[in-house]
Amino acid sequence: MNVLEQLKRLDEMPKRYKTMERSELEARARAVKERFGRRLFIPGHHYQKDEVIQFADATGDSLQLAQLAAKNSEAEYIVFCGVHFMAETADILTSDDQTVILPDLRAGCSMADMADIFQVERAWAALIERFGETIVPLVYVNSTAAIKAFVGRHGGATVTSSNAKKMMAWAFSRNERIFFLPDQHLGRNTAYALGIRLDEMAVWDPHEETLQGADDLDKVKVILWKGHCSVHENFTVRQIEHIRRMKPGIHVIVHPECSWEVVQQADYAGSTKYIIETIRNAPPGTQWAIGTEMNLVNRLKHEHPDKEIVSLNPYMCPCLTMNRIDLPHFVWALESLEQGAIVNRITVPKDIAAEAKEALDRMLSLV
Numbered sequence: 219m220n221v222l223e224q225l226k227r228l229d230e231m232p233k234r235y236k237t238m239e240r241s242e243l244e245a246r247a248r249a250v251k252e253r254f255g256r257r258l259f260i261p262g263h264h265y266q267k268d269e270v271i272q273f274a275d276a277t278g279d280s281l282q283l284a285q286l287a288a289k290n291s292e293a294e295y296i297v298f299c300g301v302h303f304m305a306e307t308a309d310i311l312t313s314d315d316q317t318v319i320l321p322d323l324r325a326g327c328s329m330a331d332m333a334d335i336f337q338v339e340r341a342w343a344a345l346i347e348r349f350g351e352t353i354v355p356l357v358y359v360n361s362t363a364a365i366k367a368f369v370g371r372h373g374g375a376t377v378t379s380s381n382a383k384k385m386m387a388w389a390f391s392r393n394e395r396i397f398f399l400p401d402q403h404l405g406r407n408t409a410y411a412l413g414i415r416l417d418e419m420a421v422w423d424p425h426e427e428t429l430q431g432a433d434d435l436d437k438v439k440v441i442l443w444k445g446h447c448s449v450h451e452n453f454t455v456r457q458i459e460h461i462r463r464m465k466p467g468i469h470v471i472v473h474p475e476c477s478w479e480v481v482q483q484a485d486y487a488g489s490t491k492y493i494i495e496t497i498r499n500a501p502p503g504t505q506w507a508i509g510t511e512m513n514l515v516n517r518l519k520h521e522h523p524d525k526e527i528v529s530l531n532p533y534m535c536p537c538l539t540m541n542r543i544d545l546p547h548f549v550w551a552l553e554s555l556e557q558g559a560i561v562n563r564i565t566v567p568k569d570i571a572a573e574a575k576e577a578l579d580r581m582l583s584l585v
């Protein structure tokens with residue numbers, strides 16, 4: 219079966235939802251929500267489309283959504299408006315009698331797909347052979363549950379873009395080196411902000427199974443996995459230079475999943491939550507170029523008409539996997555639930571969940 223056929227099979231939504239009017243879908247969503255009341259909880263990531271985010275009980279960045287899942291013991295059903303790794307995290311952090319649903323199973327994350335557990339195990343073996351027992355693994359939440367479990371088993375922790383600095387400082391208090399995966403950019407930007415020089419970082423290429431980019435391996439303090447976000451990697455220094463030429467005085471703010479060069483050129487860099495708060499607190503009349511996902515940039519534009527907000531790259535594509543969660547899939551998941559047919563349930567096997575939870579709990583206890 220080819221990839222297209224596999225993707226098609228992952229989507230079992232009946233055709234009738236695709237042809238329904240938006241107003242009907244919205245009415246149906248509202249009605250199910252009302253009937254379920256607090257038995258149903260809908261978290262929504264900031265990158266989600268407006269058409270679904272309007273139904274979210276809470277919105278947040280990856281850290282906030284993980285914290286909300288850990289706190290919510292009341293809801294029987296959690297219909298997650300986000301991507302697969304976020305729904306897995308919610309399943310790990312909630313009890314066995316709570317059911318987590320992802321409205322479209324094709325809502326994955328290309329960055330999370332850049333590391334699989336077998337590659338990680340091979341990398342770890344090679345790194346331990348080279349550096350001895352001097353390494354703490356840190357994994358960005360944008361990763362599979364199996365990799366989180368690996369990290370939990372080896373004394374490491376998860377991080378999000380909101381707390382990566384704190385978590386790296388924690389890891390350095392425990393050992394000499396950090397193995398950071400799967401986003402090389404968040405890892406590099408965070409380590410650099412902590413005073414680690416670029417020549418003290420090396421990149422592990424999971425395909426070639428080699429360490430790259432460091433002249434003296436003995437000096438290496440941070441080993442970065444060669445992975446990236448295909449949305450944020452599209453922002454460039456040239457775009458920053460262009461927007462500054464076009465609009466002198468504009469402030470540039472980017473997400474730390476952007477490259478080191480872009481983060482160095484930007485005026486501000488931080489997580490989704492940081493970007494939202496910075497724009498909210500900015501004086502009226504100020505100009506902003508934002509380097510993050512389109513849905514969020516468009517929402518901020520709409521919410522702050524008193525500020526001039528543009529995307530750092532007006533031609534960029536939105537995160538295609540985040541956008542898989544649309545109103546038809548959302549309503550289908552809700553209505554199926556009501557009819558007693560749970561679709562797209564996300565269940566992490568118990569043994570993996572227990573070790574992944576260790577990695578998540580280490581993070582949650584520190585932030």
Ligand code: 13P
Nearest residue numbers: 279280378379380489490
């Ligand atoms: P945050 O929510 O941590 O800012 O991460 C952004 C992201 O790319 C989520 O997939």
Ligand code: SF4
Nearest residue numbers: 327328329447449537
């Ligand atoms: Fe993954 Fe990037 Fe999309 Fe976030 S924005 S879900 S990191 S591909």
